[in-house]
Amino acid sequence: xxxxxxxxxxxxxxxxxxxxxxxxxxxxxxxxxxxxxxxxxxxxxxxxxxxxxxxxxxxxxxxxxxxxxxxxxxxxxxxxxxxxxxxxxxxxxxxxxxxxxxxxxxxxxxxxxxxxxxxxxxxxxxxxxxxxxxxxxxxxxxxxxxxxxxxxxxxxxxxxxxxxxxxxxxxxxxxxxxxxxxxxxxxxxxxxxxxxxxxxxxxxxxxxxxxxxxxxxxxxxxxxxxxxxxxxxxxxxxxxxxxxxxxxxxxxxxxxxxxxxxxxxxxxxxxxxxxxxxxxxxxxxxxxxxxxxxxxxxxxxxxxxxxxxxxxxxxxxxxxxxxxxxxxxxxxxxxxxxxxxxxxxxxxxxxxxxxxxxxxxxxxxxxxxxxxxxxxxxxxxxxxxxxxxxxxxxxxxxxxxxxxxxxxxxxxxxxxxxxxxxxxxxxxxxxxxxxxxxxxxx
Amino acid sequence: xxxxxxxxxxxxxxxxxxxxxxxxxxxxxxxxxxxxxxxxxxxxxxxxxxxxxxxxxxxxxxxxxxxxxxxxxxxxxxxxxxxxxxxxxxxxxxx
Numbered sequence: 126x127x128x129x130x131x132x133x134x135x136x137x138x139x140x141x142x143x144x145x146x147x148x149x150x151x152x153x154x155x156x157x158x159x160x161x162x163x164x165x166x167x168x169x170x171x172x173x174x175x176x177x178x179x180x181x182x183x184x185x186x187x188x189x190x191x192x193x194x195x196x197x198x199x200x201x202x203x204x205x206x207x208x209x210x211x212x213x214x215x216x217x218x219x220x221x222x223x224x225x226x227x228x229x230x231x232x233x234x235x236x237x238x239x240x241x242x243x244x245x246x247x248x249x250x251x252x253x254x255x256x257x258x259x260x261x262x263x264x265x266x267x268x269x270x271x272x273x274x275x276x277x278x279x280x281x282x283x284x285x286x287x288x289x290x291x292x293x294x295x296x297x298x299x300x301x302x303x304x305x306x307x308x309x310x311x312x313x314x315x316x317x318x319x320x321x322x323x324x325x326x327x328x329x330x331x332x333x334x335x336x337x338x339x340x341x342x343x344x345x346x347x348x349x350x351x352x353x354x355x356x357x358x359x360x361x362x363x364x365x366x367x368x369x370x371x372x373x374x375x376x377x378x379x380x381x382x383x384x385x386x387x388x389x390x391x392x393x394x395x396x397x398x399x400x401x402x403x404x405x406x407x408x409x410x411x412x413x414x415x416x417x418x419x420x421x422x423x424x425x426x427x428x429x430x431x432x433x434x435x436x437x438x439x440x441x442x443x444x445x446x447x448x449x450x451x452x453x454x455x456x457x458x459x460x461x462x463x464x465x466x467x468x469x470x471x472x473x474x475x476x477x478x479x480x481x482x483x484x485x486x487x488x489x490x491x492x493x494x495x496x497x498x499x500x501x502x503x504x505x506x507x508x509x510x511x512x513x514x515x516x517x518x519x520x521x522x523x524x525x526x527x528x529x530x531x532x533x534x535x536x537x538x539x540x541x542x543x544x545x546x547x548x549x550x551x552x553x554x555x556x557x558x559x560x561x562x563x564x565x566x567x
Numbered sequence: 568x569x570x571x572x573x574x575x576x577x578x579x580x581x582x583x584x585x586x587x588x589x590x591x592x593x594x595x596x597x598x599x600x601x602x603x604x605x606x607x608x609x610x611x612x613x614x615x616x617x618x619x620x621x622x623x624x625x626x627x628x629x630x631x632x633x634x635x636x637x638x639x640x641x642x643x644x645x646x647x648x649x650x651x652x653x654x655x656x657x658x659x660x661x662x
Contacts (some may be wrong), residue, residue, distance in 0.1 A: 504616075559646070
């Protein structure tokens with residue numbers, strides 16, 4: 126994110142008009158609606174715009190009293206209402222089981238926004254149920270999902286998630302029939318430190334959804350999460366976040382959330398991102414509702430890690446190593462702890478048989494004698510997420526298969542993809558237990 | 568034992584060092600297209616430690632240069648009794 130003007134310019138003009146139509150009142154909404162209708166062919170409306178249309182269903186007589194698309198919008202509303210209920214029904218038993226196992230569940234995004242949308246299940250379409258669990262509970266939570274028949278998106282394995290994804294990602298998607306559950310172990314994709322979510326959990330607020338006692342982010346944290354998620358990565362230039370943020374601000378009041386939003390945005394290294402996003406909302410809709418937030422944010426100074434990281438995409442902003450350090454240092458984790466966690470992640474320490482030798486190996490510049498000494502003393506230098514079956518002559522390993530990487534990939538591997546398994550970092554190791562007959566024949 | 572691989576470089580072609588049980592056994596040029604590679608691991612090295620660990624690292628460009636990320640994709644691996652056996656061809660390895 127470079128600046129508010131660029132962020133606004135990245136949102137096509139017709140989508141900005143639609144935002145005004147669904148989020149403003151009176152003449153401003155009606156004028157925007159008429160301009161939007163004149164610009165678009167209703168059958169060709171893009172996905173991000175379709176997500177906003179159900180919001181109009183309850184205001185059609187005011188915004189579009191004579192428009193023939195009223196029945197279409199009511200149909201979209203009903204579709205969203207049914208889909209959201211079905212997604213919730215599919216995920217709820219698993220969320221309940223997590224709670225029964227003593228695992229706290231904090232809802233994010235769609236389901237968590239129900240109170241902000243007045244409890245209206247059709248106003249804000251859901252595409253999955255997003256839930257956050259503590260990094261301390263995630264391994265047990267994954268066990269629960271696996272036992273209940275959920276499968277990981279993109280055919281990844283649970284072993285891959287446990288051993289390779291937990292330290293590098295903030296969550297993963299899971300499927301179960303028509304059910305869609307995004308399980309997060311960190312709330313923010315750019316705050317991956319072990320303590321980065323402590324403040325979110327400490328301020329979490331209880332709410333009830335369909336008789337399920339859930340937790341949600343504190344209102345200011347919810348705004349921070351919606352903005353960071355909404356305008357980063359492949360979510361940009363979607364527009365749902367503008368509507369979500371405005372609904373939270375209207376429900377709780379800008380003044381009530383300003384102090385915490387400013388301190389949390391600073392702590393997570395997102396001061397610039399949040400400021401730019403709120404300025405963009407002011408330009409698209411109305412500067413008045415966001416003014417108290419911007420004034421409060423302007424009094425904060427960014428952390429050193431936010432300045433170090435820069436705001437460019439990978440390869441154009443700060444060096445990748447600095448960006449990764451910032452990911453682990455923000456959120457109260459600190460640079461020293463972030464550095465330790467980054468080193469562990471870069472070396473894939475959990476996939477080495479001896480942490481001490483792994484660190485000594487790295488410190489020596491990956492000198493072979495150190496690895497040789499480790500193998501003499503402790504046997505295997507590397508371990509794999511799943512036990513590797515022995516290999517005889519002619520054994521063929523297909524590394525487009527996630528299971529193959531689980532069984533034979535040691536430290537230094539990323540993700541199995543249709544083009545092959547990708548290496549990660551400066552060194553990648555394969556563990557190949559050869560059959561005794563093959564060894565004897567040599 | 569011979570290990571036949573199909574790998575390709577991510578981004579740009581690279582020279583990659585391959586170690587077997589911590590001993591350098593091959594230095595190969597890897598293209599951005601799928602590249603067949605055959606690595607002969609002497610029996611003494613294969614038996615030195617079990618399991619056999621293969622390590623991939625980018626070769627240094629100069630004596631004191633940084634190696635950088637290895638940046639490979641591994642498609643397939645076939646364990647061959649010895650070089651020249653038909654299984655190598657099945658792995659897409661041409662000699």
